[in-house]
Amino acid sequence: xxxxxxxxxxxxxxxxxxxxxxxxxxxxxxxxxxxxxxxxxxxxxxxxxxxxxxxxxxxxxxxxxxxxxxxxxxxxxxxxxxxxxxxxxxxxxxxxxxxxxxxxxxxxxxxxxxxxxxxxxxxxxxxxxxxxxxxxxxxxxxxxxxxxxxxx
Numbered sequence: 001x002x003x004x005x006x007x008x009x010x011x012x013x014x015x016x017x018x019x020x021x022x023x024x025x026x027x028x029x030x031x032x033x034x035x036x037x038x039x040x041x042x043x044x045x046x047x048x049x050x051x052x053x054x055x056x057x058x059x060x061x062x063x064x065x066x067x068x069x070x071x072x073x074x075x076x077x078x079x080x081x082x083x084x085x086x087x088x089x090x091x092x093x094x095x096x097x098x099x100x101x102x103x104x105x106x107x108x109x110x111x112x113x114x115x116x117x118x119x120x121x122x123x124x125x126x127x128x129x130x131x132x133x134x135x136x137x138x139x140x141x142x143x144x145x146x147x148x149x150x151x152x
Contacts, residue, residue, distance in 0.1 A: 008074055015067035022060035029053050032116040038130050048106030049125075053113065055101035062097025066090040 028034035029052045037052030047055065066089075073086020110118065120129060 004074075004077075008071065011067075011074075012071060015063065015071070019060050019064045019067075022056050022063060026053070026056035026060060029056060030114045032114065035130050036134055039127060039134075046102065048102075050108040050113075051101075051105040053104075053117070054108060055105045058097055058101045058104065062093060062101070066093040066097070069093060 025034060025037075029037060034052075038049075041047060042051065045051075069086045069089040071086075073090075076086070113121075123129065
């Protein structure tokens with residue numbers, strides 16, 4: 001029994017840690033403090049060009065909900081409910097989360113995009129702009145509010 005409780009504690013800590021990591025990346029992307037995601041694409045995933053904005057938040061919520069369903073299944077292990085209840089809910093949440101993430105990574109409504117991202121797209125969505133911003137960010141003063149094009 002104590003092994004089972006220890007497993008649940010470790011499982012919950014890993015799930016909440018993953019949720020915090022995804023949600024932090026999503027918030028930092030929307031604020032413009034994290035832009036290097038625009039220079040890369042995740043390997044083996046058919047994501048679109050907006051993958052670092054809303055889809056990261058959807059992935060965080062999906063991880064939280066699916067993990068919560070599996071966690072609840074483990075807590076109800078000795079209850080009269082069917083054992084597949086939590087796994088079925090988790091699978092449905094994961095499928096819905098993956099589909100929503102992929103759809104929003106390819107097509108994100110204009111008003112859901114942050115202002116700095118809309119401005120970047122209006123200038124032609126040049127990857128060199130982001131590279132130059134990253135270089136300025138690493139070598140220049142550490143001002144978190146510096147999201148302008150020329151860094152001033």
